[in-house]
Amino acid sequence: MITFLSMIVLGFFLGMRHATDPDHVVAVSTIVSCQRNLKHAAMIGILWGFGHTITIFVVGSAIILFNFVIPPRIGLSMELSVGLMLILLGVLNLSGIMQWIMKTCTRSQSGVEVTPHVHGACTHSHSQPTRAKASTNSWTSGVYAQLGLYQIIRPLAVGIVHGLAGSAAVALLVLATIREPFGAVVYLLVFGIGTIAGMMVITAAIAVPFKFSEARSTSLNRGLSTVSGLISVSFGVFVVYQMGFVNGLFTSNPIWIPH
Helix, strand or coil, X not given: CHHHHHHHHHHHHXXXXXXXXXXXXXXXXXXXXXXXXHHHHXXXXXXXXXXXXXXXXXXHHHHHHHCCCCCHHHHHHHHHXXXXXXXXXXXXXXXXXXXXXXXXXXXXECCEEEEEEEECCEEEEEEEECCCCCCCCCHHHHHHHHHCHHHHHHHHHHHHHHHHHHHHHHHHHHHHHCCCHHHHHHHHHHHHHHHHHHHHHHHHHHHHHXXXXXXXXXXXXXXXXXXXXXXHHHHHHHHHHHHHHHCCCCCCCCCCCCC
8 A cells, every 4th residue: 555655646746747748848838929918828837737637548548458559650650659749839930820829719708708909919808807707707708708818729739649659658658556456547637746746846937037028028029938948949840850751750660669
């Protein structure tokens, strides 16, 4: 019993550590680069972690319970999708398409009218009360209304893609440590909860310099947003090159080692 509890505690903290992987940090940095509200930034981290946990738990459980084996080409394709996603996030950040998407997709929700406008390189949404009768929304509903549908779907989808890429490695690591299937599945769930907690802290911390740079210097704030986009594109290109050419996805002899 003590050993099992120890593994659960270890799983939680390893999940928090997993949230600090470079590709994860780069992705969420790009997402929160236009987010000035620390509470909303933390919510974005929770959404990313939730999406990540969904795929880690589903795919990892399939590997543990049914001995599901992921072929090398599919595994490399999942890793490649992370690189492509990082490139897309960076391009959206740099090109200004993000502004148009947020203006188009942000709508009045839950009795709150959301008015997007531009500060520097980013678009922000400020909520204004509508003439509708005030409702007693929960904190989560209020955050949902102010973030908008796009800002909710994006980190969730990014987390799902990252979960696909890392699920095999996590499941194999668990199998090497915990032989009992039920315990291994519980470990996956706790690992996911730790990842959610870790990403919530990380996104809030990343949003801090963007928040204070906006108040001090518009050019500095724009520069930080641009840097986050460039890093995302560069890291994405590196991942695509590694998976496609170094590990052989685009060749006849793919080699994939989950990590």
